[in-house]
Amino acid sequence: MLSVEMLCACSVLQDCADQLAVMGNIIGANTRLEKEIAYLKDQLDTIGVKSNRQRKFVKSCAEQLVCQEQNLNRHKEKDLEDEVTDLQKKLQYWKQRYEKDMNTKKQEITELQTKRNVIQERIQELSMKCKHMEEVIIEDRMTKERLRAQLEKEQREGDAATRIQAWWRGILVRRGLRSPKKADKSKSKAGKKAKKGKKKK
Helix, strand or coil, X not given: CHHHHHHHHHHHHHHHHHHHHHHHHHHHHHHHHHHHXXXXXXXXXXXXXXXXXXXXXHHHHHHHHHHHHHHHHHHHHHHHHHHHHHHHHHHHHHHHHHHHHHHHHHHHHHHHHHHHHHXXXXXXXXXXXXXXHHHHHHHHHHHHHHHHHHHHHHHXXXXXXXXXXXXXXXXXXXXXXXXXXXXXXXXXXXXXXHHHHHHHC
């Protein structure tokens, strides 16, 4: 009877020992797990810190880049505004210059047109005077030509009359129709007229 109880007790003890061993293994495994968990937590904390630092660094770099870009854009905008202002000033200057030059040219054109009109009127006036002078010159020439022709005609008629008178007197003298004294007087008169006629020629 005792032996059986002893065997049963040994068997129970053995089971308890086995269970304790299992429990010890479980506890050891839990300890290792706890250590691993603690290690992983530390790693996670380290990674989290690094991540925070990296995020802060990245954020800082991004903010600096944004700030630099904004500053660069402000400088570019300022340069563009200055350039636009300069171009507007130049545009205004050239507009004023254009208007001034146009007014000057219009005034010059008006003055030239006025001078041209005056010159044309003067030319017309001189042309009329020249035409009138030509008419006067032509009329004067014609008058002189008529007078010259008339004088030549009168000269020819006078010469012819003188010749006829001399011829006629010669005939009368030769026929003896006059006395010697009258014939001498007539001859002397005829001689004087003949001399005058020669001088006129």
